[in-house]
Amino acid sequence: METGFLRVLFDPGHFFESRMRDEPSLKVPALIALVVGLIGAISAALVANLIVGILPAEAQAFGVIVVGFSVAGAVIGGFLTWIVYGIVFYLISMVFKGEGSFARTLEVTGYGFLPQVFGGIVGAFFSYLIVSNLTIPAAGSPEEIAAVTENLTGMLVTDPLAQVAALAGILFLVWSANIWIFGMKYARNLSTRDAALTVGIPVGLYILYTLITLAGWL
Amino acid sequence: MKPLYLVIVSLVCAVAAVAGPASAGPADITVTSSSIDPPVLMKGDTGMLTVTIQNNGADPVSIKSARLFGSGVVALSDSYPSVGEIGAGNAKTFTFTVRADAGEGTFYPMFVLDFVNAGSLRYPVPVQVEDTPLSISVIRKPDAFAEGRTADITIRVANPRPNAASGVQVVPQGTGFSVTPSSAFIGALSADGSGTAVFNLTPAAETTAAFQVVWRNGINTHTADLVLPIPFGEDKRQADPLITNVEVRPEAGGYRIVGDVMNAGLESARSVLVTPGAPATPIDPFRVYVVGTLDPDDASPFEVTLRADASATEVPIIVEYRDDDGNRYTTTTMVGVGGALAAPPDEGDGGIPLAGIIVVALVALGVAGAIYYSWRRK
Numbered sequence: 297m298e299t300g301f302l303r304v305l306f307d308p309g310h311f312f313e314s315r316m317r318d319e320p321s322l323k324v325p326a327l328i329a330l331v332v333g334l335i336g337a338i339s340a341a342l343v344a345n346l347i348v349g350i351l352p353a354e355a356q357a358f359g360v361i362v363v364g365f366s367v368a369g370a371v372i373g374g375f376l377t378w379i380v381y382g383i384v385f386y387l388i389s390m391v392f393k394g395e396g397s398f399a400r401t402l403e404v405t406g407y408g409f410l411p412q413v414f415g416g417i418v419g420a421f422f423s424y425l426i427v428s429n430l431t432i433p434a435a436g437s438p439e440e441i442a443a444v445t446e447n448l449t450g451m452l453v454t455d456p457l458a459q460v461a462a463l464a465g466i467l468f469l470v471w472s473a474n475i476w477i478f479g480m481k482y483a484r485n486l487s488t489r490d491a492a493l494t495v496g497i498p499v500g501l502y503i504l505y506t507l508i509t510l511a512g513w514l
Numbered sequence: 515m516k517p518l519y520l521v522i523v524s525l526v527c528a529v530a531a532v533a534g535p536a537s538a539g540p541a542d543i544t545v546t547s548s549s550i551d552p553p554v555l556m557k558g559d560t561g562m563l564t565v566t567i568q569n570n571g572a573d574p575v576s577i578k579s580a581r582l583f584g585s586g587v588v589a590l591s592d593s594y595p596s597v598g599e600i601g602a603g604n605a606k607t608f609t610f611t612v613r614a615d616a617g618e619g620t621f622y623p624m625f626v627l628d629f630v631n632a633g634s635l636r637y638p639v640p641v642q643v644e645d646t647p648l649s650i651s652v653i654r655k656p657d658a659f660a661e662g663r664t665a666d667i668t669i670r671v672a673n674p675r676p677n678a679a680s681g682v683q684v685v686p687q688g689t690g691f692s693v694t695p696s697s698a699f700i701g702a703l704s705a706d707g708s709g710t711a712v713f714n715l716t717p718a719a720e721t722t723a724a725f726q727v728v729w730r731n732g733i734n735t736h737t738a739d740l741v742l743p744i745p746f747g748e749d750k751r752q753a754d755p756l757i758t759n760v761e762v763r764p765e766a767g768g769y770r771i772v773g774d775v776m777n778a779g780l781e782s783a784r785s786v787l788v789t790p791g792a793p794a795t796p797i798d799p800f801r802v803y804v805v806g807t808l809d810p811d812d813a814s815p816f817e818v819t820l821r822a823d824a825s826a827t828e829v830p831i832i833v834e835y836r837d838d839d840g841n842r843y844t845t846t847t848m849v850g851v852g853g854a855l856a857a858p859p860d861e862g863d864g865g866i867p868l869a870g871i872i873v874v875a876l877v878a879l880g881v882a883g884a885i886y887y888s889w890r891r892k
Binding site: 305306307308309411418422456457459460463464467468470471474475478 | 867870871873874877878881884885887888
């Protein structure tokens with residue numbers, strides 16, 4: 297099944313095995329991180345636009361700036377997440393005496409981000425459903441803005457649709473982790489067990505944190 | 515001629531001596547007593563007048579008839595047309611039915627005995643007529659009446675008449691209410707005596723209740739009425755639940771409103787329930803909050819969950835309670851939700867919607883398939 301880099305979704309072993317024959321290239325991984333960031337920016341823009349609605353009429357001019365910062369933050373966040381995962385994987389793999397460049401680790405980490413594109417799309421869809429059913433009352437004072445914003449935050453966290461989106465996000469993260477296991481195996485010359493631990497420990501902790509948050513224990 | 519005169523005089527004396535003891539005079543007959551039942555009549559009353567005579571002489575007296583006549587108090591019964599002879603030292607009683615036809619006052623119908631040997635005895639019998647009825651008054655009733663709320667009403671019946679009244683009872687009359695007991699029996703009331711009757715009256719509408727006192731004066735039945743208006747009003751002592759310390763918390767699917775409900779009245783509020791009212795829709799888990807009994811000055815926290823339109827700025831919170839008689843009351847307090855976020859309606863009762871579960875299941879299947887495929891291709 298030769299479908300370019302999309303092959304990493306279903307056949308990451310053979311995909312990364314073939315990638316190891318070439319020099320590390322971050323173009324496609326960076327593109328994937330950008331797409332993930334842009335999709336995330338859609339969700340961020342929806343929520344930011346909602347919050348802008350709280351502001352009084354005379355402060356609506358700041359709304360564009362708020363939305364702009366949210367979009368930029370989401371795009372930058374996509375890249376940051378990619379790099380942070382790469383650094384974490386690289387550092388943990390050092391425990392298992394992994395061999396291979398950081399650039400190669402970043403490359404496989406970026407490819408492993410591909411399922412997050414689908415996760416982002418699902419998340420944006422749910423964000424749209426949540427936000428489209430909300431009506432934000434206008435707030436006239438900073439205290440009211442703070443109160444409404446606090447209510448909004450609490451509701452977005454506890455909304456059943458938000459919980460569904462979070463569960464779906466975990467599933468896509470598991471898919472990414474599966475790809476990262478194959479990637480780290482080849483990128484850092486690890487055994488399958490060591491690669492699984494390298495990826496499984498941070499991802500597992502993140503998933504655990506997310507589930508605890510969803511259950512309301514934090 | 516002198517001897518002839520002597521004989522005539524002697525004969526006359528002899529006839530007089532023979533005929534004299536056979537017919538004593540009216541001076542020997544006296545009325546020893548008279549009475550009337552009832553002792554004091556009311557206008558229109560019928561009574562029984564009794565006169566007793568006695569022969570105080572040494573010889574029997576022949577009486578032709580006995581009768582009663584007069585104005586104001588008239589005899590209804592016939593006279594005694596032939597009484598006959600009453601022996602020495604004997605007594606005889608005559609009874610007449612009389613009726614008070616005039617107004618108040620003391621009347622003297624005349625009792626007349628006609629003797630056989632001419633002459634008669636006339637004796638005026640005093641009969642008192644007084645038209646004062648029994649008095650009736652309300653000595654206890656609630657400050658205000660309310661629809662369906664049972665009120666205790668105490669009626670006092672007093673007898674200002676100079677004689678006793680018998681068979682006294684109080685009968686409530688009217689429409690638009692129910693009352694128990696349907697009548698109250700007090701019995702005999704002596705002169706200047708009084709008695710009470712208690713009624714539980716439950717009005718269904720603003721109306722007028724009449725309490726009729728029925729009593730007998732002798733054999734004569736009389737009535738007196740007391741009219742009691744029953745207007746509806748606010749009871750100054752009734753329970754008064756108030757909602758305070760309200761906090762509105764938006765959550766997924768609606769709002770959670772918490773606060774305190776306090777009884778600011780002087781009577782207990784029983785079976786107190788707190789629930790959201792229309793147009794808000796109660797939702798789980800607190801569609802209704804059961805507070806129970808709230809004594810005066812007591813407070814209790816409550817918590818309700820509801821769904822409202824996104825455009826709603828206020829929602830009604832209804833406090834429902836009952837009084838000691840089980841009558842239901844409601845008070846409504848508007849609670850502002852304008853400063854809070856209107857939550858989106860969700861499917862079901864706040865859990866994860868079915869569509870979301872399906873999406874997660876599909877994603878899980880897809881991811882599981884991709885992972886399985888990737889490891890099989892290894």
